Amino acid sequence: MIEADNPGADERLRRIEAVTDSALSQLEVGDLLDELLARICGLLGVDTAVILLLDQHAQQLVATAAKGLEEEVRQGFRIAVGRGFAGRVAQDRQPVVLERVTPAEVVNPLLHEKGIRSMLGVPMFAGSELVGVLHVGTLTPRRFGADDIRLLQLVADRASLASQARTGNIDRTAALALQRSLLPTRLPEAVGVDMAARYVPGHHTGIGGDWYDVFTLPSGWLGIVVGDVSGHGLPAAVVMGRLRSALRAYALECDDPADALTRLDRKIQHFEAGKLATVLYALISPDRTELRISLAGHLAPMIARPGEPVDTVPLPIDLPLGTGRPRARRSTTVEFPPGALLVCYTDGLVERRDELIDIGLERLRAAIRPGPAETVCGKIMTSLGVEQPVDDVALLALRRAPAAAAAD
The missing domain is CATH 3.60.40.10 (PPM-type phosphatase domain)
Incomplete structure (x- = not known):
């Protein structure tokens, strides 16, 4: 059977096209991140998706965009690298799967209040530099497979580019403001x-x-x-x-x-x-x-x-x-x-x-x-x-x- 007739291959192709769609590039950075999270929730069948960007100076991950856990962003949730689930992903710089969420592994009370049962997280990179973490969660037990990890990593790579553009725009705006004032x-x-x-x-x-x-x-x-x-x-x-x-x-x-x-x-x-x-x-x-x-x-x-x-x-x-x-x-x-x-x-x-x-x-x-x-x-x-x-x-x-x- 050739690849084009393989339903699994067709599904993988559909997923990849959904997160690499060139039309996403026309969106503002905030809207692009929101759209990526919405699409990954649909493609993976998950209930939550969160992007946490790394504050290099404080070495903390800061909730920046979310679907299903918007309160995490509104509360300005931060967690140190190495602590909790997201901190572990950042520290190990590798995907992490939790088939069963426990208080020992997830320290954010919002995740427990939401009733998250399983999680998958991947690191976000700009070149070789860690810039954040993307994680998803489900309200029912779930086993995340290799294809799920690859797809989430693809989304993380796309989100990394967008977040870097966002950071660059903020830096340029702040720099110009400083120039005018100083x-x-x-x-x-x-x-x-x-x-x-x-x-x-x-x-x-x-x-x-x-x-x-x-x-x-x-x-x-x-x-x-x-x-x-x-x-x-x-x-x-x-x-x-x-x-x-x-x-x-x-x-x-x-x-x-x-x-x-x-x-x-x-x-x-x-x-x-x-x-x-x-x-x-x-x-x-x-x-x-x-x-x-x-x-x-x-x-x-x-x-x-x-x-x-x-x-x-x-x-x-x-x-x-x-x-x-x-x-x-x-x-x-x-x-x-x-x-x-x-x-x-x-x-x-x-x-x-x-x-x-x-x-x-x-x-x-x-x-x-x-x-x-x-x-x-x-x-x-x-x-x-x-x-x-x-x-x-x-x-x-x-x-x-x-x-x-x-x-x-």
Whole structure:
């Protein structure tokens, strides 16, 4: 008998087509998961189906979608990996069959209240990474066979793709919201200083760990920050936001950039253990005649003084934040004459994988010409070709008003 005339083969084909139907791709992620669960309930003849996604940070499975056990999602049910039925599936990373449900093997009281008698669970993967668990249950005793396991695993694979898309969309939305809230939409107006900035993410989410900041202090000094948190995407952006806020707070308490960075270093070691960050923190005096700068592992800024070649500001570079090696930090005072231009940046502007960083620094130096800050930023971004960088890029240019303008 050929395969096409085999009723069992026909049934298997029907089942596979039901869960790989291309029309499912047209649904929103939430609707797709609901439809997959509804179809698997019908195909396997089960009474419940639940998707629990893995919270990587907490190492807990979180009920995300359900049929027949919707209350599990509404209650925000969570269970640790390794605990209970779903936790066992996640820990073993293998299908698990329970022909008879007992309190020792199933710890979720909702399953007992529902009267679940038999269960089948399979892990959900994205590549080799565990992303969740899919399990089904019946109100009558049931023996799940090899075909049932294969079909449920097929659904789990389809649900994994959908859940990854959902997570990616959430991350991108959150990242864009962070970008709007943490990066200045407008630089503050400061008498005697012309400013402009650029930010280009090197990650597909649209944000990363680089940032710039400008703020006026009650003393009249102008705070300037350019920083770079290790990592990319949303996780780096979250840490960046915390450091940005903390540094602003420390800036109100001390008038020495090195002191503020020392406090920020203690903060990152205690609350952001394992993270590293480089930071340039500078203060411009109220009369705009001088800069007070401290570098925590960050590239030194460049300065263009009227009638002089563009030069890297000669500054000592202290350790990055978060290294766990306490060392005294230093601040350096630099003259800031009328018409002088200060250019601060992160390494994504000058680093390229296939060349020494010195080449990128020379390229930046050649692109800097004294002039309005906005014009300078545009010229630098065009000259250094960072339309699609592999690393985040933050650029901040500040020019002290020329003598004639200052006199006016």
